[in-house]
Amino acid sequence: MSDPVLALDGVQKTYNQGRENEVAVLKGVDLSLAPGEVVALVAPSGAGKSTLLHIAGLLDTADAGSVRIGGQEMTRLSDRKRTAARRRDVGFVYQFHHLLPEFTALENVVLPQLANGVARGAAEARAETLLATVGLQGRAGHRPGALSGGEQQRVAFCRALANAPRLLLADEPTGNLDPATSDTVFEALMHLVRETGLSALIATHNLELAARMDRQLRMTDGHLDPA
């Protein structure tokens, strides 16, 4: 059997918010994400889902426990190696698109590839394919300011996948959109994820969207349980 794309075992994280004020946010989180699996992370505000996504995505480190991506143990890597693994393996999507305003949609998807050493022609071809997958073939030359909120977010999905990560982590990816747009944009994200075959952990407050994923996990009192 192939390795899980993401495996967390006994992950713990406590924040120290000043003297004698410790907050244990993750108290032993276990999670296994199979290749191609899309899992919803449902949690009330403040339960620690951003903390979990940051640790899973190698932006932050756990106090205890193990984080493996594609079978490789990440917990004891040097900062430099962890950053390299994050750039190679993980794509992030946030509630807000964070696109570069002075560049076109196409360029926003091309630039991370150039930074990764991909030749411009190949980078542009991949960007065009990704944008077409989310229905934006006619918008590639537009700057973010000339796109709707839903279109901006679809470009952000393409940018997250530009360097073909094996894992997508999304933190409320449709949280900033009205319900109808949120629905369309979520479908575009699911289509993109299925087309590229990657695994995704998607945090959402929207139970209706969560129900459309392969599986739902709920965060309660520092643990993850099936919803």
Ligand SMILES: Nc1ncnc2c1ncn2[C@@H]1O[C@H](COP(=O)(O)OP(=O)(O)OP(=O)(O)O)[C@@H](O)[C@H]1O
């Ligand atoms: N850098 C930090 N230092 C101290 N405490 C922190 C830090 N980051 C988060 N916390 C605390 O950890 C808890 C969980 O925060 P986190 O951002 O992971 O929650 P969340 O579930 O993503 O919330 P939301 O849905 O509101 O974004 C909160 O009580 C928060 O105050």
